[in-house]
Amino acid sequence: MRTILFGALLALFLPLLQGVGTAHAATVTITNGTQFSDTAGNPVQAHGGGVIKVGQYYYWFGEDRNADNTFRYVSVYRSKDLKAWEFRNHALTQAADPELGYAIIERPKVMYNASTGQFVMWMHKENGSDYGQARAAVAVSSTVDGTYSYKGSFRPLGEMSRDITTFVDDDGTGYMISAANENRDLHIYRLTADYTAIESQVQNLWAGQSREAPALFKRGGVYFLLSSTTSGWDPNQQRYGTATSITGTWSGLTDIGDGVTYGSQTAFVLPVQGTGGTSYLYMGDRWGNSFGGTVNDSKYVWLPLSFPTDTTMTMGDSPQINVNAATGVITPMKATWESLTGRQSGRCADVGNYSFAADSQLLQWSCGNGANQNFWLKNLGTGYVQIMARHSGLCLDVSGASTADGALAVQNTCNGQTSQQWQVQKVSGTNYVRLIARHSGKCLDVTNQSTANGTALEQWTCGTGTNQQWLRTVTP
Structure with a gap:
């Protein structure tokens, strides 16, 4: 009887104990500036996508293009923790309608209509050769990750429509927001009760200020609308405005992030609600076209938003973030960021051209507040540090792991090899340090003792020159 009773109690409490373990283990680390992989390794x-939560799953819809950047699929994935993404379906394909056979489909967003039980997808539609159509398109499905039925494309109330997003308010009213008038304006449209058509235009925001890539969300009683300016595939300074009524008066625009929004453009802002509250996750794309690739080469940049007041928000850079979808807590990686100022020149170590590419050179440049001049000297516990660039998440390396004098200092994917390990050696009687590569025993050096902007950093036999001496300064 004791055995039976113990077994019954164990069966009762084990799920609870397992639940506690699962909640604790739910924190995952997401590395930015990478191509995420699904659970099959693809x-x-x-x-350019968006996320909708249904039950315990987050469903992520987005663009999956052909090699020439034309439309192939809107693909959908699902995840419980926002890291392990399971591919579910090509929700919309070229075969769905003849006008999708040679087209461009961008920024698909899915909404659930509680009154009809339908999932409604809105997207930006163009022909495959240019951006002359400027149309919105709609598709519907009775299941979130099912095959969507294409309902056609049109210009909302006769207006041009390019980058779009959608939003469902607390009262169930649906809205579509799109870049209009050759991207000069942002229009907010109220949708019909079934979310498949336009009922009316309720706003024309920031007319003439060239806005695209909108993302609308609500926090407390305040609406936030985040968007970028227009610079093709290249990143730029993003800005936001606020209002207490979506149809009321909106504020002017305020900058957020740095001048290139950490090398990304807005796709979506996702509220992540859990037992510990609600965090707001900026989801951005680092477009492959901006670094010589295609849309399908693009990488993701996800960052938590912070709110100093009810109507202001900020966003800092972080190569990694920690996400706990169960508690709703999202935090940047814990790191102390520092600048490295050369003693001889008074200029800072800098990843040239704010590059995110592997093997990009390090230079000296006038000190500023760019994240490409911020580094984390991570203590490896071996007498050496790993030096990670804040903007790219890549590590200071010696090109080709060369041991020769004059080998260039570059950034590369962090891999722990000895050419990415550096000894920090204090210069006696000063506040300066030398940085000595473990594999070669040579020092980080400003080429030819130059004081000019753009001079390459290299490794060179260690000496007493001030062009090998660096001042570490903690940055915000």
């Missing part, structure tokens, strides 16, 4: 192709 690249997640969900660019």
Whole structure:
């Protein structure tokens, strides 16, 4: 009887104990500036996309394109923890309608209509050769990750429509927001009760200020609308405005992030609600076209938003973030960021051209506040540090792991090899340090003792020159 009773109690409490363990283990680390992989090991192709939560799953829809950047699929993935993404379906394909046979489909967003029980997808539609159509398109499905039925494309109330997003308010009213008038304006449209058509235009925001890539969300009683300016595939300074009524008066625009929004453009802002509250996750794309690739080469940048007041928000850079979807807590990686100022020149170590590419050179440049001049000297516990660039998440390396004098200092994917390990050696009687590569025993050096902007950093036999001496300064 004791055995039976113990077994019954164990069966009763084990799920609870397992639940506690699962909640504790729910924190995952997401590395930015990478191509995410799904649970089968394939690249997640969900660019320009949006997320909808249904039950315990987050469903992520996005662009999956052909090699020439034309439309192939809107793909959908699902995840419980926002890291392990399971491919579910090509929700919309070229075969769905003749006008999708040679087309461009961008920024698909899915809404659930509680009154009809339908999932409604809105997207930006163009022909495959240019951006002359400027149309919105709609598709519907009775299941979130099912095959969507294409309902056609049109210009909302006769207006041009390019980058779009959608939003469902607390009262169930649906809205579509799109870049209009050759991207000069942002229009907010109220949708019909079934979310499949336009009922009326309720706003024309920031007319003439060239806005695209909108993302609308609500926090407390305040609406936030985040968007970028227009610079093709290249990243730029993003800005936001606020209002207490979506149809009321909106504020002016305020900058967020740095001048290139950490090398990304807005796709979506996702509220992540859990037992510990609600965090707001910025989801951005680092477009492959901006670094010589295609849309399907694009990488993802996800960052937590912070709110100093009810109507202001900020966003800092972080190569990694920690996400706990169960508690709703999202935090940047814990790191102390520092600048490295050369003693001889007074200029800072800098990843040239704010590059995110592997093997990009390090230079000296006038000190500023760019994240490409911020580094984390991570203590490896071996007498050496790993030096990670804040903007790219890549590590200071010696090109080709060369041991020769004059080998260039570059950034590369962090891999722990000895050419990425550096000894920090204090210069006696000063506040300066030398940085000595473990594999070669040579020092980080400014080429030819130059004081000019753009001079390459290299490794060179260690000496007493001030062009090998660096001042570490903690940055915000």
